[in-house]
Amino acid sequence: GAVVSQHxxxxxxxxxxxxxxxxxxxxxxxxxxxxxxxxxxxxxMLMATSNEGSKAxxxxxxxxxxxxxxxxxxxLSTLTxxxxxxxxxxxxxCSASKDRAYEQYFGPGTRLTVT
Amino acid sequence: RKExxxxxxxxxxxxxxxxxxxxxxxxxxxxxxxxYRQDCRKEPKLLMSVYSxxxxxxxxxxxxxxxxxxxxxxxxxxxxxxxxxxxxxxxRDDKIIFGKGTRLHILP
Numbered sequence: 001g002a003v004v005s006q007h008x009x010x011x012x013x014x015x016x017x018x019x020x021x022x023x024x025x026x027x028x029x030x031x032x033x034x035x036x037x038x039x040x041x042x043x044x045m046l047m048a049t050s051n052e053g054s055k056a057x058x059x060x061x062x063x064x065x066x067x068x069x070x071x072x073x074x075x076l077s078t079l080t081x082x083x084x085x086x087x088x089x090x091x092x093x094c095s096a097s098k099d100r101a102y103e104q105y106f107g108p109g110t111r112l113t114v115t
Numbered sequence: 116r117k118e119x120x121x122x123x124x125x126x127x128x129x130x131x132x133x134x135x136x137x138x139x140x141x142x143x144x145x146x147x148x149x150x151y152r153q154d155c156r157k158e159p160k161l162l163m164s165v166y167s168x169x170x171x172x173x174x175x176x177x178x179x180x181x182x183x184x185x186x187x188x189x190x191x192x193x194x195x196x197x198x199x200x201x202x203x204x205x206x207r208d209d210k211i212i213f214g215k216g217t218r219l220h221i222l223p
Contacts, residue, residue, distance in 0.1 A: 093159075
């Protein structure tokens with residue numbers, strides 16, 4: 001159990017457009033979902049934490065108007081990168097947690113390239 | 116000083132050997148501890164939660180030392196497939212902090 005899917009796995013978009021990434025917990029209800037980005041050969045950087053039905057909590061330095069997070073249900077969270085720029089190109093990974101023990105189950109990631 | 120620190124490695128270890136690495140954390144209020152492994156260009160996968168009493172899962176043993184504020188991961192009889200980056204994760208007050216990871220290469 002504890003499978004998390006992410007869609008799309010790879011996306012290339014033009015500068016100025018918006019991109020939506022979906023994260024789903026397939027076989028469990030996720031009380032909390034997390035969004036990360038990772039640059040090549042670097043560690044994961046937590047962007048925001050979201051609980052179903054409430055506003056996401058963003059980490060310092062992450063623009064909430066640029067990275068819109070919607071956690072519509074206990075199995076779905078979306079991240080929308082608005083007006084994407086080349087510097088937004090990165091590997092975006094979501095994770096989901098069943099409970100407050102904070103064991104996280106990660107999605108396979110979305111590789112975003114902004115041209 | 117970073118809140119969670121790991122030796123980045125790489126650790127180059129012959130197949131079959133035992134390897135251990137530590138992760139130190141600076142905040143004594145840290146509550147939960149985990150080891151994840153991440154393969155190149157893949158997402159992290161939970162390897163083990165780390166409990167005060169220590170825990171073992173097959174060839175892997177994790178321990179927590181609250182007095183010295185570190186957690187450790189021991190891998191016995193290492194396999195080629197153990198080659199990965201091992202991430203230490205600490206949870207404190209609803210914050211999740213990742214270490215930068217330790218790269219492990221198992222050599223044939």
